[in-house]
Amino acid sequence: MDQIIRHIKDGQHLLIASHAEPDGDAVGSLVALGLALGKFGKKTTLYNSSPIPAVYRFLSGVERVVRHIKKANTYDIAIMLDCGDLVRIGEAASTINKIPVIINIDHHISNTGFGHIQLIDTTACATAEIVYRLIKALEIPFDKDIATSLYTGILTDTGSFRFSNTNQAAFAISKEMTEVGVDAHSVAQRVFGTYSLGRIKLLNMALNSIEISDNGKLSIMTITRSMLNATGTSPEDLDGMINYARRIEDVKVAALIHEIKNGAGKFSNMNRYHVSLRSDSSVDVAAVASKFGGGGHRSAAGFQIESTLVALKTKIIELAENL
Numbered sequence: 001m002d003q004i005i006r007h008i009k010d011g012q013h014l015l016i017a018s019h020a021e022p023d024g025d026a027v028g029s030l031v032a033l034g035l036a037l038g039k040f041g042k043k044t045t046l047y048n049s050s051p052i053p054a055v056y057r058f059l060s061g062v063e064r065v066v067r068h069i070k071k072a073n074t075y076d077i078a079i080m081l082d083c084g085d086l087v088r089i090g091e092a093a094s095t096i097n098k099i100p101v102i103i104n105i106d107h108h109i110s111n112t113g114f115g116h117i118q119l120i121d122t123t124a125c126a127t128a129e130i131v132y133r134l135i136k137a138l139e140i141p142f143d144k145d146i147a148t149s150l151y152t153g154i155l156t157d158t159g160s161f162r163f164s165n166t167n168q169a170a171f172a173i174s175k176e177m178t179e180v181g182v183d184a185h186s187v188a189q190r191v192f193g194t195y196s197l198g199r200i201k202l203l204n205m206a207l208n209s210i211e212i213s214d215n216g217k218l219s220i221m222t223i224t225r226s227m228l229n230a231t232g233t234s235p236e237d238l239d240g241m242i243n244y245a246r247r248i249e250d251v252k253v254a255a256l257i258h259e260i261k262n263g264a265g266k267f268s269n270m271n272r273y274h275v276s277l278r279s280d281s282s283v284d285v286a287a288v289a290s291k292f293g294g295g296g297h298r299s300a301a302g303f304q305i306e307s308t309l310v311a312l313k314t315k316i317i318e319l320a321e322n323l
């Protein structure tokens with residue numbers, strides 16, 4: 001923390017970024033730190049390679065997030081948030097790699113330890129918790145906008161204070177942020193309040209796709225590109241759908257298979273898939289995901305793979321039998 005503070009104080013132009021296809025923690029941490037360092041008198045650029053999901057666009061400061069960065073020598077420091085691996089940043093990863101000081105702030109157990117300085121706390125409920133500590137250590141006063149971003153990060157990453165990463169800090173920070181002006185009801189309305197009709201239709205298809213392994217311990221939900229096309233939805237609409245597969249009685253692990261694009265191979269039935277894994281925490285899905293080159297937390301992890309759908313399901317079911 002002391003090293004990071006020294007670098008921030010000396011920094012001229014700081015690049016702050018979070019992982020592609022951002023969730024509430026990735027957006028909230030990014031915006032909160034950007035607003036806070038702005039108040040601290042620092043020149044900052046906020047970067048995310050993906051569009052900000054509609055449900056998080058109410059946060060003040062998201063309009064500052066850009067999808068492209070300038071040459072590496074524009075910035076003297078890069079602060080990477082909620083990003084287990086530098087490649088998760090997306091397109092700009094190779095440019096960021098050339099920035100003189102890379103600071104890695106995260107709570108993923110699978111973090112590769114990339115960068116020059118690491119502030120990784122796997123007991124933190126969200127990266128927003130660590131960003132809170134950093135803002136506090138810099139003695140930057142919280143205001144309603146910073147507080148709302150941090151609260152959104154904690155609210156979403158803890159699944160509304162229900163997931164196993166929900167700790168005392170989640171409540172303590174949330175209490176402090178409400179004292180600074182966070183309107184918990186209005187945040188909840190924005191983040192969880194309404195769904196587009198397309199998203200409800202996609203949910204219907206996703207529920208129909210659920211398969212259960214013979215031993216009843218694994219559920220698989222499959223979402224193809226044609227489902228997204230048919231419902232006019234985008235990948236951000238998948239957010240949270242895996243929880244329906246995870247909540248089924250006796251299920252210990254849920255897998256969401258999301259078809260991303262055609263495979264590079266010559267066989268037309270090969271596709272690139274993103275697989276999200278969730279467990280009731282009796283199974284370490286980060287360990288499972290790492291076998292496929294992915295990562296995450298004990299009860300929430302993921303990986304990408306090029307495969308046929310049938311072969312991929314077979315692999316996942318084999319895994320279930322070994323649970």
Ligand SMILES: [Mn+2]
Pocket residue numbers: 025026082107126127157
């Ligand atoms: Mn997070």
